[in-house]
Amino acid sequence: MNRPRVAIIGVILESNRQSVPAGKDDFRSLYWLEGQEIIDQARTGKTAMATEACAFVKTMDATGPWEPVPILLAGCHPAGPIEGSLIDLFIDRITSGLRDAGKIDAVYVANHGGMTATDREDPDGEIIAGARLVVGTGKPIVVTLDLHANISELMVDASDLIVGYRTNPHVDMIERGEEAALALRMMLAGTWQPKSAFIRLPLAPASVSLLTESGPYSELIDYGQRRQAEHAGGIVNVSIFGGFVFSDTSKNGLAIVVTARSETALAETLAEEIAVKAWAMRARFKKDLTSVSEAVSLALETDRIPVIFSDSGDNPGGGGTGRTTELLTALVAAKAENVLIGCFFDPPLAECAHETGLGSRFRAEFNSHPGVSCDKPFEADAIVTGLREGDITGRLGLYAGLNLHLGKCAALQIGGVTAIVISNRYQTADPILFEMFDIDIGKAHTVAVKSRGHFRAGFRPWFEPGQVLEIDTEGLTSPVLERIQWHGLPRPVYPLDEETVWERPGA
Numbered sequence: 001m002n003r004p005r006v007a008i009i010g011v012i013l014e015s016n017r018q019s020v021p022a023g024k025d026d027f028r029s030l031y032w033l034e035g036q037e038i039i040d041q042a043r044t045g046k047t048a049m050a051t052e053a054c055a056f057v058k059t060m061d062a063t064g065p066w067e068p069v070p071i072l073l074a075g076c077h078p079a080g081p082i083e084g085s086l087i088d089l090f091i092d093r094i095t096s097g098l099r100d101a102g103k104i105d106a107v108y109v110a111n112h113g114g115m116t117a118t119d120r121e122d123p124d125g126e127i128i129a130g131a132r133l134v135v136g137t138g139k140p141i142v143v144t145l146d147l148h149a150n151i152s153e154l155m156v157d158a159s160d161l162i163v164g165y166r167t168n169p170h171v172d173m174i175e176r177g178e179e180a181a182l183a184l185r186m187m188l189a190g191t192w193q194p195k196s197a198f199i200r201l202p203l204a205p206a207s208v209s210l211l212t213e214s215g216p217y218s219e220l221i222d223y224g225q226r227r228q229a230e231h232a233g234g235i236v237n238v239s240i241f242g243g244f245v246f247s248d249t250s251k252n253g254l255a256i257v258v259t260a261r262s263e264t265a266l267a268e269t270l271a272e273e274i275a276v277k278a279w280a281m282r283a284r285f286k287k288d289l290t291s292v293s294e295a296v297s298l299a300l301e302t303d304r305i306p307v308i309f310s311d312s313g314d315n316p317g318g319g320g321t322g323r324t325t326e327l328l329t330a331l332v333a334a335k336a337e338n339v340l341i342g343c344f345f346d347p348p349l350a351e352c353a354h355e356t357g358l359g360s361r362f363r364a365e366f367n368s369h370p371g372v373s374c375d376k377p378f379e380a381d382a383i384v385t386g387l388r389e390g391d392i393t394g395r396l397g398l399y400a401g402l403n404l405h406l407g408k409c410a411a412l413q414i415g416g417v418t419a420i421v422i423s424n425r426y427q428t429a430d431p432i433l434f435e436m437f438d439i440d441i442g443k444a445h446t447v448a449v450k451s452r453g454h455f456r457a458g459f460r461p462w463f464e465p466g467q468v469l470e471i472d473t474e475g476l477t478s479p480v481l482e483r484i485q486w487h488g489l490p491r492p493v494y495p496l497d498e499e500t501v502w503e504r505p506g507a
């Protein structure tokens with residue numbers, strides 16, 4: 001096998017059950033690539049495609065001969081479930097592409113792992129299992145996933161190795177893509193015959209409790225890495241998935257996937273050890289938020305260091321609409337000064353600001369078009385202080401180096417508050433979303449962002465963890481899980497159900 005033929009497939013979507021389903025246009029507006037375009041974009045790096053997929057291709061290039069067989073890679077912003085007919089189409093193109101490609105030696109899958117479909121629960125598992133069906137057993141299938149993946153038995157059974165992110169905010173996508181490629185080389189050489197063990201706990205924390213700089217999740221991930229290092233040679237990967245509770249499926253729950261180089265028992269023992277540890281620390285996955293009124297009082301305090309607020313209920317990065325105005329309304333009503341707030345996904349308002357023109361005053365109407373019930377209208381007199389249109393390159397954190405298609409954008413000054421309006425539904429994870437209007441973030445007294453956690457990396461130059469507050473705002477990503485009407489989540493589940501019990505396997 002001098003030039004192994006490696007197929008590349010993947011569909012990336014994080015699904016929030018409450019959000020609007022994702023259709024063709026949602027993928028087209030981010031990326032939907034088929035065939036050679038995948039490899040061309042991965043090699044040039046000028047792309048919106050998943051960073052780990054680019055890193056996989058570059059690492060395969062750097063580590064010896066191979067023949068990429070690029071089939072389909074698509075991704076869209078976190079949204080609702082994917083439309084059933086669209087996932088059918090993707091799976092059909094992937095499996096027929098694999099079938100028509102002739103001999104395939106291995107498959108790389110770049111998925112998120114938190115996708116649901118309008119008519120079923122586990123499209124991630126279906127994609128991997130579909131590939132397995134075509135290539136047969138004995139051909140390595142390596143998968144990279146976000147740590148917000150909800151892991152199913154099918155995903156683990158149908159693949160040879162699952163490599164999950166280990167950082168939240170996510171900043172290790174390049175390393176994980178490299179790891180997947182290097183592992184695949186070991187499998188293709190016959191050095192590894194990986195065996196995985198998988199345990200899912202009845203523990204479904206809100207995403208605000210899944211940070212990796214500090215706290216229980218960070219300790220768990222560090223523990224897994226330390227134990228892997230102690231088993232160097234035996235264990236090849238430890239991935240601990242916090243999951244995405246808002247997907248609301250039966251496969252929700254913190255999941256531990258341990259892969260051994262060849263020995264099943266070794267993987268099982270370590271997976272169980274980590275599961276016991278995770279379960280023992282479950283109470284620490286609860287987290288208190290700051291109320292909107294406390295946030296407003298803080299915004300009015302002049303004698304303090306700058307702070308950044310997470311509009312945690314409306315994180316487009318978790319399927320939020322990017323349109324709630326609760327925090328904006330409260331800050332404007334309180335006459336808070338020197339506040340930056342963004343970004344509102346409101347194309348009609350951006351359009352209106354462009355028609356009005358730079359420096360002009362107008363009546364800004366947020367949410368003039370229909371939305372979900374939390375997208376409340378808000379209007380105020382505003383001055384257009386910035387206008388721009390077109391793509392921009394991400395600078396720091398999650399979006400660093402990625403091409404952001406923002407469409408028409410505007411900066412609006414409403415009293416002491418500057419609000420950013422964009423025409424594509426991005427979370428405010430990158431300072432470029434303010435800086436593109438020549439705004440100096442370092443001069444703001446209060447910054448409020450529509451992002452749950454990824455802004456922590458992007459805004460780190462100005463805000464240490466102690467300057468971050470998570471605000472209890474309304475929206476489709478509210479971390480207050482008790483307020484949500486659950487449908488698929490297995491119950492009882494901690495922390496929603498205090499009485500939840502878990503018994504270790506074989507206990």
Ligand SMILES: [Zn+2]
Nearest residue numbers: 146147148170
């Ligand atoms: Zn994630």
